Amino acid sequence: MSDKPSYLGLLNSIAVGEADGEELFCAWAAATPRADVKAVLEAVMLREGEHAKSFAKRINELGFSVRPSEAPSHASRMAIARSTTLADCEKFEQLNIGVAPMGTDVFARFMDDLTIDIHTGELMGRYISEERDSNRMLQGCRAAVAAEANGSADTSAIDARLERIESALAALLAKQ
Numbered sequence: 292m293s294d295k296p297s298y299l300g301l302l303n304s305i306a307v308g309e310a311d312g313e314e315l316f317c318a319w320a321a322a323t324p325r326a327d328v329k330a331v332l333e334a335v336m337l338r339e340g341e342h343a344k345s346f347a348k349r350i351n352e353l354g355f356s357v358r359p360s361e362a363p364s365h366a367s368r369m370a371i372a373r374s375t376t377l378a379d380c381e382k383f384e385q386l387n388i389g390v391a392p393m394g395t396d397v398f399a400r401f402m403d404d405l406t407i408d409i410h411t412g413e414l415m416g417r418y419i420s421e422e423r424d425s426n427r428m429l430q431g432c433r434a435a436v437a438a439e440a441n442g443s444a445d446t447s448a449i450d451a452r453l454e455r456i457e458s459a460l461a462a463l464l465a466k467q
C-alpha cells in the first residue's frame with residue numbers, strides 16, 4: 292500500500308457527497324410533475340452517481356477504500372426531495388439548490404494541494420467543470436419553476452379581481 296495522499300480525505304468526501312447527491316436527485320426526479328425539470332434532475336443525478344463511482348475507483352486505485360459517513364442533513368434533505376406535497380420551487384429554496392455562487396464557489400480550492408497526482412488532477416478538473424455546469428442547469432431550472440409559480444400567483448390575483456368586478460356589476464344590475 293502506498294503512502295497516504297494528503298488529499299485522500301477530500302476524495303473521500305467527494306465520493307460520499309456525490310452518492311448522497313445521486314440519491315437526492317433520483318428521489319426528486321421521481322416526484323416532480325414537470326418533464327423538463329425531471330430531465331435536468333436526471334442529468335444531474337447521473338453525473339453525481341458517476342462522480343461517486345469515479346472517486347471511489349480512484350481511491351481504490353490509490354490503495355484505499357471509501358469510508359462511508361452520514362451527512363447530518365441527508366435524511367431531512369431526502370424528505371424534502373421526495374415530497375409530493377412541496378412544489379419544485381419550494382424544494383429549490385429549501386434545499387438551497389440552483390443558486391449562483393457569490394464570487395467563487397466551494398470547488399475553487401479543490402486543486403490547491405500541490406501534491407495531487409496527474410490522474411486524480413484530471414478527474415478533479417472534469418468533476419469541477421461538470422459540477423459547475425450542473426449548477427448552471429439547476430439555476431435555469433429554478434428560474435423556470437419560479438416564473439411558473441409567479442405566473443400562477445398573478446393569474447389567481449387577476450381571477451380574484453375579476454370576481455370582485457363581476458359581483459359589483461351584479462349588485463349594480465340588481466339595483467336597476
Ligand SMILES: [Fe+2]
Pocket residue numbers: 308309312339422
Ligand atoms: Fe455534486
